[in-house]
Every structure is written in structure tokens, then in C-alpha cells.
Amino acid sequence: MTHMLRRPRRNRKNSHIRDMVAETHLDVNDLIFPLFLKEGTGIKEEIGFMPGIYRFSIDQLVEEVEQCLKLGLGTFALFPCINDDLKDTTASEALNPEGLYPRAIQILKSKFPEAILLTDVAMDPYSTDGHDGLVVDGEIRNDESLEILAKMSLVQAQAGSDIIGPSDMMDGRVRAIREALDGQGFEKVSIMSYTAKYASVFYGPFRDALDSAPKHGDKKTYQMDPRNGREAIIEAELDIAEGADILMVKPALAYLDVIYQISSEFEYPVAAYNVSGEYAMIKAAHQKGWLDGPQAMMESLISIKRAGADLILSYFAREYAELLKG
Numbered sequence: 317m318t319h320m321l322r323r324p325r326r327n328r329k330n331s332h333i334r335d336m337v338a339e340t341h342l343d344v345n346d347l348i349f350p351l352f353l354k355e356g357t358g359i360k361e362e363i364g365f366m367p368g369i370y371r372f373s374i375d376q377l378v379e380e381v382e383q384c385l386k387l388g389l390g391t392f393a394l395f396p397c398i399n400d401d402l403k404d405t406t407a408s409e410a411l412n413p414e415g416l417y418p419r420a421i422q423i424l425k426s427k428f429p430e431a432i433l434l435t436d437v438a439m440d441p442y443s444t445d446g447h448d449g450l451v452v453d454g455e456i457r458n459d460e461s462l463e464i465l466a467k468m469s470l471v472q473a474q475a476g477s478d479i480i481g482p483s484d485m486m487d488g489r490v491r492a493i494r495e496a497l498d499g500q501g502f503e504k505v506s507i508m509s510y511t512a513k514y515a516s517v518f519y520g521p522f523r524d525a526l527d528s529a530p531k532h533g534d535k536k537t538y539q540m541d542p543r544n545g546r547e548a549i550i551e552a553e554l555d556i557a558e559g560a561d562i563l564m565v566k567p568a569l570a571y572l573d574v575i576y577q578i579s580s581e582f583e584y585p586v587a588a589y590n591v592s593g594e595y596a597m598i599k600a601a602h603q604k605g606w607l608d609g610p611q612a613m614m615e616s617l618i619s620i621k622r623a624g625a626d627l628i629l630s631y632f633a634r635e636y637a638e639l640l641k642g
């Protein structure tokens with residue numbers, strides 16, 4: 317037998333040593349919990365393809381946020397489910413300062429000033445077309461969309477949003493939003509840009525939750541092509557030049573290389589969105605008895621961090637926080 321000087325197994329010999337040498341750690345502060353809201357009172361309805369995730373009316377949302385804060389979760393990404401009769405082609409409800417979304421933001425910020433709210437800017441929850449930008453003659457118009465998106469951001473900032481999250485993938489939207497915010501004295505409001513957002517099948521359960529799927533066509537003329545990695549660098553350069561504070565990659569698990577590239581290349585915080593389909597797959601496999609759900613959750617989240625994400629948006633956030641509390 318040859319004498320081995322190097323034996324990597326020594327650093328794995330028991331759980332204490334493994335913990336000592338572990339390179340990656342996931343803190344509750346690294347997690348952002350997405351929450352869905354809808355009009356009404358006393359509503360907490362489970363989303364079909366996302367067991368353990370609910371649509372809340374504002375009163376119930378307040379309770380949920382209160383419980384999450386006690387668990388140490390402090391940042392929430394809010395998504396509104398808009399009633400069909402309020403949807404139109406220009407997403408005008410997104411600009412209504414008395415609408416469901418700004419009301420929820422106001423109430424949450426007044427009750428929990430310490431909670432950080434990340435709010436979503438894109439037209440799809442409000443639009444009869446289900447697209448993130450303005451549709452004219454079947455085409456998603458870039459520059460006309462920017463005006464609407466910038467106005468949406470202002471409504472959200474006025475309501476008390478801490479971080480604006482443009483998820484629409486129109487060119488130039490970070491700049492349009494930054495300028496609109498600064499023009500109205502909201503220079504302290506941050507932008508977490510959905511920098512490399514791919515045209516992904518893994519958004520399916522989310523679109524079902526919000527009833528926001530495109531009514532025609534797909535999102536491939538604005539969301540990125542899954543075959544492209546280097547193109548994400550261009551998107552990151554643009555977002556930084558346009559004033560983004562945090563860069564996001566979405567989805568997470570099939571795009572760990574993109575997370576790695578962006579976090580290696582740029583001195584900006586990187587967020588990754590562990591999306592609805594990624595959550596649904598683990599939950600479904602767990603329900604079938606095919607995978608251990610909690611362990612699959614842990615391994616996925618830690619992998620996303622190891623790839624270079626500083627922050628993770630995940631539907632597992634609450635479950636993870638509960639698991640840590642024991």
C-alpha cells in the first residue's frame with residue numbers, strides 16, 4: 317500500500333469537523349420570502365401546485381409577516397393577484413394608488429417598519445394579455461412599456477416599498493425607473509433588478525397562482541434564452557450602468573453557472589430566485605415519497621449560495637427558518 321500524505325477524508329471524519337471546515341453557510345438573513353396577496357378578508361388559500369404556499373388577503377398577510385419576523389425572516393417579495401375585472405391592456409390598475417398592492421405595502425410598512433419589502437414591477441398581473449410589457453398589434457413594445465413601468469415604481473415607492481424589483485426584462489427599464497424615483501425624491505429606494513431572467517418553464521406554478529400566464533405567445537422576445545450564458549454578462553453590465561443595486565439571476569437551480577459568472581465578474585450583491593417550479597418539484601417528489609423534501613430543500617439552497625448568490629428568494633424561506641428554530 318502506498319503511503320498517502322493527503323487524505324481529504326480527514327476533514328470529513330465527524331460532523332463537528334465537517335461543520336468547522338464548511339465553506340458555505342446559509343443564514344435566515346440571506347433569504348427573501350415571496351408572498352402572494354389578493355383582495356378580500358380572512359382569506360388564506362393554498363396554491364394548488366405549491367403546497368404550503370398561500371394567497372393571503374391583507375389582514376392574513378399581516379399575520380403571516382408577523383410570524384415570519386418572529387422566525388427571523390425580515391425580507392418579503394410581494395406579488396398581487398389582481399381580480400379579472402380590473403385587468404386591461406395597459407395594466408392601469410398598477411397605477412392606482414388605492415389599489416390592492418399599494419394598500420398592502422402601506423399597511424405592512426406601518427405595522428412592521430423594520431420589515432424590508434421588495435415589490436414587483438411588471439405588467440403581467442394587471443394585464444389582460446398576461447405579458448410583462450405593453451402589447452400593441454401582438455408585439456411587446458419596449459419603449460412604451462418603460463413609461464408604465466416607471467410610473468408603477470413610483471406608486472410602489474410612494475406606498476413605502478424599500479426595494480423595487482423590475483421583473484419585466486424590457487431594455488432600459490432600470491434607468492427609466494431610477495430616473496423616475498430620483499426625480500420624485502426616492503433616491504433611497506433600491507433597485508433589485510431581475511438581471512438574467514430566463515424564459516423558463518419553471519415559472520408555471522407562479523403563473524397559475526396569479527392567473528398571469530400570457531394569453532397568446534410566450535415571453536421569449538424579452539426573457540433570456542436558456543441556451544445563453546455569456547449574454548447574462550451584458551445584462552449585468554447594463555443594469556449596473558443604469559443604477560441597479562442588486563443583480564438577480566432567475567431561475568436558480570438550472571442556472572448555477574450564471575450565478576457563478578455574475579458573482580465572480582461583478583462587485584455587486586447577487587440574488588437568485590429559487591422559483592415556483594423548483595419548489596413544486598421538491599414538494600411533489602416529497603409527497604410521492606420519492607425524495608426527502610427537507611433535505612432536498614437544504615441541499616438546493618446551499619448549492620445556490622455556493623454558486624455565489626448572496627441572497628435567495630425562495631418559497632422555502634419560512635420552512636427553512638422554522639427548521640433552524642427546531
Ligand code: PBG
Pocket residue numbers: 436437438439440448483484518519520521522523535590591592593
Ligand atoms: C412576472 C414574474 C414571474 C415570476 C416572477 N415575476 C413569471 C413570469 O415571468 O412569467 C416567476 C416567479 C416564480 O416562478 O416563482 N413578471
